[in-house]
Amino acid sequence: MCVNLGILPHIIEVYIATVNIATVAVPTENLSIFDPVSPVSTTIRDLFMLVFGVIGIIFVVTEGALVWSIFRYRSKGDETSEPPQIYGSNPIELAWTVIPVIIVFILFLVTTRTIYSLDLQEPPEGALRVKVTGHQWWWEFQYEDLDITTAGELHVPKGVPVFIELRSFDVIHSFWVPRLSGKTDAIPNRENHLWFQADEIGTWYGQCAEFCGTQHAKMLIRVISEEKSDFDLWVANQQLDAAEVPTPLHGKEMFLSLACINCHNIDGVILQGGFAPNLTHLMSRDTIASGAAENTPENLKKWLRNPDSIKDGCLMPNMMLSEDQIDSLVEYLTTLK
């Protein structure tokens, strides 16, 4: 969208600076809709400035008239008669009918133009297609063209449009990474689309935005955009089956003999679950439990000891494992690079 916004961007910049000062420090995980790094969120930010300007003028005029009436016409207590009774005025009433109609008509045109400009039902040329599925309470990412299935963290190459086919496994979720694009709901029995293009390298945070049950709050998203070469390396690793363990590991046998396999898949080892995150390359992720905790051996142990201690109410049951079992399992899990 190319609208000449004049002074408005500067006002917004001052405003953003104020926000940043007000929050003591620049947040370490910035989710502000005013810091877009993708064409979609940039378009929305620009539209915001335009609308904010229009709204601001209406606000000042209306509240100004109200405040003026309050101070100018407050009773001084010494009036001897009632003020003149004004029953109405056709020209004035016509004015404040017609002017708002014109304003909302302009807003309508701008809105419609932006809706159509952002609408994308088919992936553009050269786009990366990712199938994103919302589960209670984690996100599954499947790159079908690349034969990769992962969870929680979405890797994308910088500067390439990413076209997301959004579904849900259970209830309605909403995929939202504010600095990349607006939110779109993941609805069972439907497929929705959304797209973005990360123009900078970095980690972009987001989370589920539609109430989806107990742990809606910890259904987090990380989008990691990297140079094409780094992304290709990541892809090459993800496409491999699980790393062979050099010597038979007690933890692996335990994994295969416990209920873990009813939900979790490990490519090249066992594929009978799929209900829970795929663990083939677990250690390549920064976080576990859909971003609720850093991916460290300590946190993995804490998680196995009692998942509720990290994510109260999550669907992984407490398996009542002994400390020995937990150590063995984590020893195996940390081989899944």
Add this chain to the structure above:
Amino acid sequence: MTTAPYIPLSSKLHEWVTTVDHKKLGVMYILSGLFFLFIAGSEALMMRWQLAVPNNDFLPPETFNAFFTMHGTTMIFLVGMPILLGSANYFIPLMIGARDMAFPRLNAFGFWLFLFGALLLYFSFLGGQGLSGEEGAPNVGWFAYAPLTTTTFSPGSSTDYWIISLFVAGMGSIMTAINLVSTILTMRCEGMTLMKMPLFAWMLLVDALLILIALPTLAAIQIMLLLDRQFGAHFFDAQAGADPLIWQHLFWFFGHPEVYILILPAFAFVSEVTPVFSRKVLFGYSLMVAATISIGFIALGVWAHHMFATGLSPAVLSYFAGATFIIGVPTGMKIFNWIATMWGGHIRFATPMLFATGFIAMFVIGGLTGIMLAVVPMDWQLSDTYFVVGHFHFVLFGGLLFAIFAGFFYWFPKVTGKMLNETMGKWQFWLLFVGFLVTFGPMHMSGFEGMPRRIYTYFPGRGLELWNMLSSIGAAIQFFGFLLFSINLIWSLRNGKPAGDDPWDAWTLEWSTTSPPPPWNYAETPTVRSRRPLWDLKHPEDPDWEYE
């Protein structure tokens, strides 16, 4: 003077339980509404305590989810609706010069249905998962989106409590709406044509018609959901192949008009209070009537603006954006007309007028943020964030609740014969006004910073700490405002100054009878010639009807 005859408590109670008097029913509605206001307010306070700092563990997620569900459901169905319908019940017959509502017994039935539904909803805290269970209250959000409400994702009976209690309470509201429409259309006193009714009556007429259209939709989908849950029907069961969006369309076909059902009576209160305290006739009565009717119509065609992120086609998105913009026009006309009413007046800032002015000032903000949300691509960012929470609390708290307090302070003398204490009233206004701004202003900011709604906790380092702490401090300030209101209420009932029939020098019919009015309202049915019959009486040299 002899002492009053002794009436035992049991017969007083009997009199209230069996009454069909619209005034007694109105009082019971309003008292129930205030009771639930304190319950739902306490739930909000606990949520603000939880959200004051990141990673707080004051409330476990299930309890938090139950609290925001119950807070929303209670505020809308058990606070907003009964206070507004109760006020309509009390004042519509008085304002149109009638002796009661058209169907007094239906009126009583409607109230008791409402109260039973309300108590049933709160019984869910005990009964939702059996008395031995925990967290039994509904926890699926006040909008109860399918398929989260199916038995798979919401086992136990908490969701059934939500369905049945609101169904029962909703039936009560539908009956009251039938009663209001019949009363307004058939029982106006001599001389009161439709265009000579107080604006209050016009707004409640449109309001009741909206209830008649919207609430049966909710009742229908609640029964469908109950069939799903109890008898294995598949209306909304996604696992059986149903499309869960059907629920959203039908729910918001009820849910959006519901917003106008709540705000039209608030407009009605402000339209009565503002002229009296500005000492001027309402500016542009006919335009106000036209705006009210058009809001009624357009309100039925904007529901999908709650669903902009669900993947609707661009054409559908554009239509609903356009319709939503358009409804801003009649709403804006009202605001301009109220300001024009104040313009050139001798405004007396007694407590009712403070609240009415606060209403106009805050409702403008809530309306403008509403326009921002109607800009679809902005809604894709802001929908389901704290920006929306801020937006609708400006409409429903800064708007509706301030208007309710304006009406409460204005009509309390009529209902009880005593004045509420003005000093406490003004302190209450300023505490609530400041507390309100400090609570809900920062919520817009947390929305911009990416904080979704309905999360029981959030992470540090995302720029949310300051805004959430401010919101929680604001909630604490509000607490003292509400506390002062309760003290004022009890104190004034015992020690309030006698009000007399017409303490505000007002102009509508209810101020011509005694305070409180006798059971028969008027010894003689009044006759009116204008919209302000008492102005005509007080100013025979310059009566209104010459100008209408």
